[in-house]
Amino acid sequence: MVTLQPPTHDELVDRATKLVPLLRDHAQWTDENRRLHEETIEALAAAGVFKMRIPARYGGYECDTRTVVDVAAELGRGDGAVGWIASVWWIPGWMVGMFPDAVQDEVYTTENVRVCGTLSPTAMAAKAPGGYVVNGQWGFISGALHSHWQVAIAVTPNASGEMEPIVALIPMADLGIVDDWNTTGLRGSGSVTTVAEDVFVPAERTLPLMALLTNQSASVLNADIDMYRAPLAALASACSVGNVVGMARAAWDCFTDRMPGRKITYTDYTDQREATMTHLQVAEARVAIDEAAFHAYRVADLVDAKVADHSEWSTEDRALARIAMGATCKRALEAVDALYVGSGGSAIFSSVPIQRTWRDLHALTQHALNTPHILYEIYGRVLCGLAPNTQFF
Numbered sequence: 001m002v003t004l005q006p007p008t009h010d011e012l013v014d015r016a017t018k019l020v021p022l023l024r025d026h027a028q029w030t031d032e033n034r035r036l037h038e039e040t041i042e043a044l045a046a047a048g049v050f051k052m053r054i055p056a057r058y059g060g061y062e063c064d065t066r067t068v069v070d071v072a073a074e075l076g077r078g079d080g081a082v083g084w085i086a087s088v089w090w091i092p093g094w095m096v097g098m099f100p101d102a103v104q105d106e107v108y109t110t111e112n113v114r115v116c117g118t119l120s121p122t123a124m125a126a127k128a129p130g131g132y133v134v135n136g137q138w139g140f141i142s143g144a145l146h147s148h149w150q151v152a153i154a155v156t157p158n159a160s161g162e163m164e165p166i167v168a169l170i171p172m173a174d175l176g177i178v179d180d181w182n183t184t185g186l187r188g189s190g191s192v193t194t195v196a197e198d199v200f201v202p203a204e205r206t207l208p209l210m211a212l213l214t215n216q217s218a219s220v221l222n223a224d225i226d227m228y229r230a231p232l233a234a235l236a237s238a239c240s241v242g243n244v245v246g247m248a249r250a251a252w253d254c255f256t257d258r259m260p261g262r263k264i265t266y267t268d269y270t271d272q273r274e275a276t277m278t279h280l281q282v283a284e285a286r287v288a289i290d291e292a293a294f295h296a297y298r299v300a301d302l303v304d305a306k307v308a309d310h311s312e313w314s315t316e317d318r319a320l321a322r323i324a325m326g327a328t329c330k331r332a333l334e335a336v337d338a339l340y341v342g343s344g345g346s347a348i349f350s351s352v353p354i355q356r357t358w359r360d361l362h363a364l365t366q367h368a369l370n371t372p373h374i375l376y377e378i379y380g381r382v383l384c385g386l387a388p389n390t391q392f393f
Helices: 009-033 038-047 065-078 080-096 101-107 209-213 232-258 276-309 315-341 353-364 372-383
Strands: 115-128 131-141 149-157 163-171 176-178 192-202 206-208
Touching: 009 038, 009 065, 009 080, 009 353, 038 080, 065 080, 065 232, 065 276, 080 101, 080 115, 080 149, 080 232, 080 353, 115 163, 115 192, 131 149, 131 163, 149 192, 163 192, 163 209, 206 209, 209 232, 232 276, 232 315, 232 353, 276 315, 315 353, 315 372
Parallel strands: 115 149
Antiparallel strands: 115 131, 131 192, 149 163, 163 206, 176 192
């Protein structure tokens, strides 16, 4: 049993802040090579990022979501692709804690273990003695190139012959990789396709997907741990919003660093700071960044408050967790778009970081779980007294 005192919120945030220069130094390499730099992986491990959502009995920190948001914001301020992958690892890593305790023992024997995953059921699972044989593939697997395990969804016939999805925990060594991540944004996330060919998965390393979505844990030892009391959808939002805020702050840093003395071509402005249009752009951007942070903290504080008092999650609570992600993304997009437009023609060069932040944030908000108009519709349906029209709730 591990009994070491975990680092505090402030200590973890300070460690993440100190990583920002390193992440920025490697950001262009990461973007061009479509994967994280090994020094980045080592630095994240040293900072304790991979332990934040792991049970204390395995040396983890069991961090609350407010800490996750603040750490992710600093990682995203350094490099949005890094912040994205860290957020992704926290979510499937949390899913591992819903499996039987013996399965967790197997996964967490690896120091700084990293688990990638998806909720898309794009594979088949055939029942076999002692488990399932899985065949299929999964796209958009962020962090797969640096992961040890994957949470994968496959469909299998139930007792009545109907197809139902199951969650399978598979070692990355059992999966193939298709190097198909050639994109305009979040290139550094290396979100490749993974492939299973006749992969046997023991029954104990599977769960019904609906059990995961309805918080029906197979773990005995995690029953009293706060971070396993939140619904998956709310937790996923809370783990993801910080990076979005951080990316908006990264765009602000880049814009304000370049602003003094920068001319506005074909005008008489020799310093961008003197232009009225700049005043409007920075004001709009700063307000939008602050509003994005408000919504990010709103979902984090909602999750932390409800798990602390063990209260039930109402439909309205769940909808609020989803819309907080949508509103955070919407406001961050507004900020980054304004700052990118205000950066002029020189901002299109790969050596200017704001173009990468702009591309990465637009890619992030294309993800179906983060797209503002989808999340606004879900929230609006609930406000109108209708069903949310999604199982991820």
